[in-house]
Amino acid sequence: MAGFSSIIGHEQIKEHLQNAISMDKVSHAYIFNGPAQSGKMMLAKSFAMALQCQQKGTEGCMACHSCRQALSDNHPDIIYLQHEKPNTISVDDIRRQINSDIAVMPYASTYKIYIIDEAEKMNQQAQNALLKTIEEPPAYAVILLLTANSDVFLPTILSRCITLNVKAVADEKIRSFLMKEYQIPDYKADICTAFAQGNVGKAIQLAGSEDFNEIKNSALQLLKRIKEIELYEMMEAIKQISNYKLEINDYFDIMTIWYRDVLLYKATSDANHLIFRDEVYNIKKQASKSSYEGIENIIKALDKAKQRLNANVNFELVMELLLLTMKEN
Template identity: 30%
Template sequence: MSFKTISCQDRAIKLFQNAILNDRLAHAYIFAGQEGIGKTLFSRELAKTIFCQHRGTDACDTCNSCKRITSDNFSDLFFILPEKNSRVIKIEQLKYLQDVLNVKPLESKYKIVIIQSADKMNEEASNCLLKTLEEPPSYAIIILIVTSLESVRETIRSRCQIVRFSPLSSTVVKDILINRFQLDNKKAERLAVVSNGSIERATLLSGTHALEKKNWLVDRILKLEMNDNLTFSKELFEEWHIQDLEVLEEKRTYVKELILSFLLYYRDLLICKTGGSKLPIHYIDWKDALISKSNSLSEDVLFRIINVIKTSLGHLDHNANITLLLENMITKILHLQFNCRIPSLQEHFSLR
């Protein structure tokens, strides 16, 4: 593989090709963008290009250095990521980074360290990284891969060059699903639409039969009553088989997808409410029901519900109890939906 295989990131490719050509690589970068759009893949291809023995603006994929990087066996390239079953990068891992950078490169003029999920460093780890960024060795290139810049301390952001990565186009996601994962055209097209430009999310949705579950979810939400919050939460865990998962991080991944499904549903309601005909509706098969439902809710209520869902996503990333998080989110949504909804004409006259 090489930069030629990287899709939808032409701006980032051009940036680094010019930096390599003019020998103006920075000591620290932040690669920012949503999950599953190829930031880690890009960082590996960048390392191959920098270390390539044929010295150009793209990796040859045939030299000894390129082959060893592909097989994770190159002495001047290091990856740091959260340990298994851990949600944070710990200070011990950043001390290891310091030890690594204290030793000069063995095979190149550079030593590259790629920190995956760098927005999940704990406070001690962030302080340790900051010390390294304040006085990096001349041969060091440190790449922080994050989904949210807001989770990275300003003192760290200010010492890095920020490179923003774009979501993949639905066409690219569809082609990858067909060619790499052998999905049929219709399913690949539907997954490409709901994946929001993330191949990682598209493959997760495919493996969990989430498209079918999303249809169940919409049907169930449309029938909810005010006091269904606890029973509905239990149904969700059973339908998504969340209680059957043993690894906590896997549970969080499923719950995150579930919450995103709620977000898409209420986003669709808002589009129907505001008449945004140019914006796509994700639950297109339910369009008539969504339009009908949107008539009973005000724009203000829909915005408030969407904020509740976004807040829940944020809490999920900060070790909140999954069961309580979901129950609390649904309770708040139903409270807003039933206590702040627009009364029907018949209800209006009965209240007079």
């Protein structure tokens, strides 16, 4: 973890936080709201480090004792809330780690900063306990709530915090970052960027993931022969796909991007803007054999399959209906 300057995108949030530091208008509570891996923790850590930096700038210097402690997640005045139950932050967690601790002055810094990750997991009693602290915090306290869904917070908590919505980062920024920092070829950067949908953390994860490459290769192998597959082979294909149940949304996303490439090539005959440019021969072949309506039917069927699995419809049945639709179209 480094400072604000190392964070890709999120310029408005970085500017807001740095202005708050420079103008000495730091709020006692912030909500960082955005999807998993979208950069919430990096923003929170960079903010905390800058607030505690002994150089008193708007960016952590990385060199002072305080910054070195922050970089190693070992700063006595930057506290990360822990919770034993994986899906719940309880009232005891809040009382023991925040309410009982916040009255103690900072050990060596200007601020005492509490970072609550996955804050949407606070139950109502925990939120009410935290509210009492947010309503009357000590002057040195800063509470950072990181969440994928701020809608679950009590209106009284929302009204007493500054909410910063962590938005998608532009594809070109993510693509350039992956190629520069991870030294991956442009076609792989395109694929990771397309799947990340503006989420830098997910793009980084995909860039270094062998599992993702395995899923991609499995999906593409099926897609390239879907037209010729016999009905008796379909059950074997479904059995193979079931190996990726936990990553089935990634599997569906690969398929969706493939068919969008087929649709794009059919409409433009231009391979330059394809995500799977290295598969142009097979994309061209499918585009010539498919109608616009057929491709759009498949893309709709993929979206429908996602919805059905989210509603706990039988996995094998969903996949059978999907593969039949793909074969017919």
